[in-house]
Amino acid sequence: MWSFYFSELIHSLPFFLKGLWMTVAVSGLSLIMGTIIGFIWGIIRASRNKILRSLIGAWVDLIRGTPFLVQVFIVFFILPGIGIELEAFPAAVIALTNLAACFICEIVAGGILAVPSGQREAARASGLSAYQQLRYIILPQAMRTILPPLVGQYVLLVKDSSVVSAIGVVDVTRVGWLTVQRIPEGIMVFGLVGILYFVICYPLINLSNILERRMTVVATKL
Amino acid sequence: MISFKNVNKWFGDLHVLNNINLEVEKGEVVVVCGPSGSGKSTLIRCINRLEPIQEGELIVDDMKVHDKKTNMTQIRAEIGFIFQSFNLYPHMTALGNVTIAPIKVRKVKKEEAEKLGQQTLERVGLGGKAGAYPAQLSGGQQQRVAIARGLCMRPKIMLFDEPTSALDPEMINEVLDVMVDLAKEGMTMIVVTHEMGFAREVAKRVVFMDEGQIIEIAPPEKFFTKPKSDRAKLFLSKILTH
Numbered sequence: 001m002w003s004f005y006f007s008e009l010i011h012s013l014p015f016f017l018k019g020l021w022m023t024v025a026v027s028g029l030s031l032i033m034g035t036i037i038g039f040i041w042g043i044i045r046a047s048r049n050k051i052l053r054s055l056i057g058a059w060v061d062l063i064r065g066t067p068f069l070v071q072v073f074i075v076f077f078i079l080p081g082i083g084i085e086l087e088a089f090p091a092a093v094i095a096l097t098n099l100a101a102c103f104i105c106e107i108v109a110g111g112i113l114a115v116p117s118g119q120r121e122a123a124r125a126s127g128l129s130a131y132q133q134l135r136y137i138i139l140p141q142a143m144r145t146i147l148p149p150l151v152g153q154y155v156l157l158v159k160d161s162s163v164v165s166a167i168g169v170v171d172v173t174r175v176g177w178l179t180v181q182r183i184p185e186g187i188m189v190f191g192l193v194g195i196l197y198f199v200i201c202y203p204l205i206n207l208s209n210i211l212e213r214r215m216t217v218v219a220t221k222l
Numbered sequence: 223m224i225s226f227k228n229v230n231k232w233f234g235d236l237h238v239l240n241n242i243n244l245e246v247e248k249g250e251v252v253v254v255c256g257p258s259g260s261g262k263s264t265l266i267r268c269i270n271r272l273e274p275i276q277e278g279e280l281i282v283d284d285m286k287v288h289d290k291k292t293n294m295t296q297i298r299a300e301i302g303f304i305f306q307s308f309n310l311y312p313h314m315t316a317l318g319n320v321t322i323a324p325i326k327v328r329k330v331k332k333e334e335a336e337k338l339g340q341q342t343l344e345r346v347g348l349g350g351k352a353g354a355y356p357a358q359l360s361g362g363q364q365q366r367v368a369i370a371r372g373l374c375m376r377p378k379i380m381l382f383d384e385p386t387s388a389l390d391p392e393m394i395n396e397v398l399d400v401m402v403d404l405a406k407e408g409m410t411m412i413v414v415t416h417e418m419g420f421a422r423e424v425a426k427r428v429v430f431m432d433e434g435q436i437i438e439i440a441p442p443e444k445f446f447t448k449p450k451s452d453r454a455k456l457f458l459s460k461i462l463t464h
Contacts, residue, residue: 118305122303136326
């Protein structure tokens with residue numbers, strides 16, 4: 001029986017690869033946009049503008065304090081109620097982008113604030129504009145602190161993307177759910193699902209470790 | 223060149239600058255001293271508005287620093303500021319440190335800025351260290367790179383905030399020598415320091431501050447031998463007994 005299910009599973013591989021592609025598409029798009037938005041929010045959060053700073057802070061707390069599944073449902077089921085109708089795919093990307101932006105915002109703000117204040121003062125005293133201070137003096141130094149946890153966060157977000165299967169996006173997790181109804185071997189089916197996530201995440205975990213080591217070396221050299 | 227008129231500043235309840243009046247002429251070297259917390263660092267930090275003032279007039283090179291509408295970028299480019307803790311950019315070489323502001327603020331071409339940067343590093347005795355990162359330099363060398371960084375903007379004024387206080391004793395002189403040279407070349411300088419030898423050699427006047435006020439202004443010889451105020455006498459007795 002087991003070998004019959006196994007060969008069935010092998011035949012379903014193309015279906016799984018399609019799901020894998022969907023997972024890569026949803027998390028890839030969200031990570032790119034989330035990184036851009038997260039950096040902008042993080043820079044504002046570390047700035048001196050009190051109103052914008054606390055607005056973003058409140059939003060980040062709200063998102064971090066609620067389950068991602070609920071956020072996905074709100075975007076997909078509740079926004080149509082006020083006239084914003086979205087397909088499952090864009091709804092998933094929006095929800096995951098926002099989640100990514102919130103986590104990345106905190107990492108970026110933390111990295112910027114960890115740069116000693118004397119650096120900004122020296123840059124300011126030499127006549128560099130606020131943008132130039134950020135671009136040439138603050139961010140290059142903050143990146144050392146930001147990069148390792150940023151890539152680590154990517155790993156978490158790729159895994160979080162499995163939640164969007166709940167609104168019908170056919171990602172790897174969804175493919176697992178659909179397949180297990182035909183092939184009632186949960187361990188086998190979801191074992192494969194797990195392996196596919198691991199295939200995406202493992203290189204990222206390695207990258208994060210390498211960055212961590214390299215940044216520590218640089219930090220001690222400085 | 224620099225003119226304080228009835229300048230006041232508070233940090234919360236603390237009156238850090240209390241009715242300051244001070245004129246510094248072009249080419250003049252002024253040493254500011256006083257007990258810690260007397261407001262001397264704040265005084266020079268106001269000149270390029272690292273700290274804003276709340277009352278009074280502060281005019282630097284004919285520009286109104288007290289006016290919130292004044293664009294500070296231009297004034298800051300004319301003023302070199304040397305920090306106690308050097309504040310070199312750790313991710314850039316010595317040459318990168320001294321050329322970034324000329325390139326980005328003055329819009330000097332990169333090759334030209336690097337030529338100027340190399341010359342300026344040679345002037346402070348560090349021509350061979352252009353490619354070194356701050357962490358590879360001693361404290362005295364770092365502070366000299368910081369001075370070169372200021373000089374590369376061809377400033378009209380140089381401000382020094384306790385430039386030798388964070389240095390090991392054997393490195394103090396190499397920094398003071400550079401500052402003496404600068405003073406002799408006619409740079410307008412305000413130096414917050416307790417280095418009395420330096421004050422005697424190049425300062426035209428010593429400004430003594432205590433509790434946010436200027437207590438006494440006198441030529442160095444007079445100030446160190448016959449201070450008028452009791453507070454200055456007390457201060458000098460404390461720093462000169464060693």
